[in-house]
Amino acid sequence: MATISDVAALAGVSTATVSRALNGKATVAPELVERVAAAATSLGYRPHGPARNLRRQETAVLALLISDVENPFFTAVARGVEDVAHGRGYSVVLCNTDEDAAKERRYLDVALQERVAGVILSPTGPGTDVSALAERGTPVVAVDRPLPDCSGSLDPGPFDMVLVDTRLAAATATAHLIAQGYERVGCLTGPAGVRTADDRLAGYRDAIRSAGLRSDPRRVRRAAYKAAGAHAAALDLLRSPEPPDALLVANSPMAIGVLDALRELGLRPGRDVGIVCFDDAAWAGLVDPPLSVVAQPASEMGQIAAQLLLARIGQAHRPPTVTTLGARLIVRASSHR
16 A cells, blocks of 8 residues: 555655645645645555544545536536545545525534535525634635625635626627617516525616616516426516517526427427527537527636635635636527528
8 A cells, every 4th residue: 555655755745735735734845735735646555544633623525515417507516616625535425405405504514523624515596604614714715606794895804706707698698689680678587685696687688678678577487497487487588468579598407408398399499489598508509499598617626626615725814715707608509580
């Protein structure tokens, strides 16, 4: 079995540097971390978990709380987190909250009891509370959505955050639909109180207002971030006396429900109802017609969140940061008449 001395010899560094690099200490240069990680992988070296736990009173495990493991966006976030964590000697425990505040609280309690090294989460809503973790000194990074007490301010408080400017992205997508000649653009977004759902609705309204169009609340529906809820909401919208002739859809699972509703009603995306949805799922370019999307850098978000968390594990008192990434509109046939 390889030892820490073997890793140090192969990497050409001291055993202390190996220990700091594998423990995520920010005092080690990134190139040395990569060299140590490569040496450890080559030799099959694994730090002794119980010994690390005794010294640090924590495990070499990160908890990742996401809203829906079936949503390709969160799958990509998880992959980004795991890629970085694995390279630094950490394991990742995936927790699916299902947008359920009670389930989220249980997982946060477990993370506290098991003394995980850190937590990355996408908050379920205004009730998310990580104060117990903060009091314990467990680092927390918010991804995709800000923590509730940070949501109204550019000041991140004591937590790092990795976000996308989803309001601007929604405005850009809505403006594109308007530019294509659609006159009654509607919006199908997620539950009230979920920051991304609220921001996408706000961006839609920004674009409607900027175009000098009348904002009609009858063209807006909220539903769970799932296909079934979106299917019902889309049918309700499209059967209304003045149905929308285009829709901004808040995520890719919802888009599946919308496409199913269009099929039921004999309507074709693009020709009859323009469609742009958030997230470039693998199937989006394969349907007929291909789906216009707002592509978010999900994997990059996960990678940055993991890097920030590991940096905070190594240097707890570093200033908190807010990283805001951009999204990209990919125009395909579903948003052309």
